[in-house]
Amino acid sequence: MSSRRATVAVIGLGSMGLGMARSLLREGHDVRGYDVSPTALAALVEAGGSACTSPADAAAAAGIVVVVVVNAAQTEAVLFGEGGAVDALAPGAAIISCATMAPTEAKDFAKRAGERGIHYVDGPISGGSVRASSGELTFMASGSPDAFAAARPALDAMAATVYELGDQPGVGSSFKIVNQLLAGVHIAAACEAITFARSLDLDISRVFEVITKSAGNSWMFENRIPHVLSGDYTPHSAVSIFTKDLGIVSDIGRRQKFPLPIASAALQLFIMTEAAGMGRDDDSSVARLLARIAGVDLPGMEQDA
Numbered sequence: 001m002s003s004r005r006a007t008v009a010v011i012g013l014g015s016m017g018l019g020m021a022r023s024l025l026r027e028g029h030d031v032r033g034y035d036v037s038p039t040a041l042a043a044l045v046e047a048g049g050s051a052c053t054s055p056a057d058a059a060a061a062a063g064i065v066v067v068v069v070v071n072a073a074q075t076e077a078v079l080f081g082e083g084g085a086v087d088a089l090a091p092g093a094a095i096i097s098c099a100t101m102a103p104t105e106a107k108d109f110a111k112r113a114g115e116r117g118i119h120y121v122d123g124p125i126s127g128g129s130v131r132a133s134s135g136e137l138t139f140m141a142s143g144s145p146d147a148f149a150a151a152r153p154a155l156d157a158m159a160a161t162v163y164e165l166g167d168q169p170g171v172g173s174s175f176k177i178v179n180q181l182l183a184g185v186h187i188a189a190a191c192e193a194i195t196f197a198r199s200l201d202l203d204i205s206r207v208f209e210v211i212t213k214s215a216g217n218s219w220m221f222e223n224r225i226p227h228v229l230s231g232d233y234t235p236h237s238a239v240s241i242f243t244k245d246l247g248i249v250s251d252i253g254r255r256q257k258f259p260l261p262i263a264s265a266a267l268q269l270f271i272m273t274e275a276a277g278m279g280r281d282d283d284s285s286v287a288r289l290l291a292r293i294a295g296v297d298l299p300g301m302e303q304d305a
Helices: 016-027 038-047 055-058 072-080 103-114 128-134 143-159 171-197 205-213 218-231 240-254 261-278 283-294
Strands: 005-010 030-034 062-068 094-097 119-122 137-141 159-164
Touching: 005 016, 005 055, 016 030, 016 038, 016 062, 016 128, 016 143, 030 038, 030 055, 055 062, 062 072, 062 143, 062 205, 072 094, 072 103, 094 103, 094 143, 103 119, 103 171, 119 143, 119 171, 128 137, 137 143, 137 171, 171 205, 171 218, 171 240, 171 261, 171 283, 205 218, 218 283, 240 261, 240 283, 261 283
Parallel strands: 005 030, 005 062, 062 094, 094 119, 137 159
Antiparallel strands: none
16 A cells, blocks of 8 residues: 555546545545546545546546546547546646557557656556455556556555556557457356356256366356346446457457457357347346347346346
């Protein structure tokens, strides 16, 4: 934990951003937040933070801005658009950009921030909402030594592990894209496996018990399949996230002429699940899609009828 207290703006107070704000508050930092949702702002105030009216308002008194929005377009808007944070930041302040995006976009944002004398940490995250709230995220980060030094108080409060992966923005995003390729494929495979098991008339709770102690287990199988077993698809990570992230993987592969057959198959499953109306549901909803196609019943599917 850093002993240096900071004023930190958190822009984007969804399940990840709000958890990160709470971790910052717990470590004694002043937190100013912005989100388009009044409910999210109220939750920040209840936790001890200050609600702001725009990204610029949040950044005005901050030395560090943590951007936890969905994608590159939203990141650009909250940083450089009308009422954006960059206009309100003093030279020497730091941005920690957490959204998954193409490395070229991270490089562009870092260049534009640098032209204003503002440090930029390309810092995508992994760990989910629970670890966000406990301050135990993993950051796959890159940026200059000065950028890391400026951002350190916030990083220490939010992360269990900060991988410093290079001096150049874009490297962190590249690492995250590799992670998302694996994560998306593992979720799709886990959902396929548990639905296949149900088609074999197996007790899927027993399947979960056996597989999690066997060589076929994965972190995603162990983490996501309990959602299927309980029939609870409350979004901890939504289907639409992987439609976006595996789409980025696909775009990069196409530009580089690199074949991605397994990732492409997983992407199509997420696209079909979103097209079936489950884009805002938990990403384990891929199992529901496969069950519908195969005429298999899973827990909670009576609610879909």
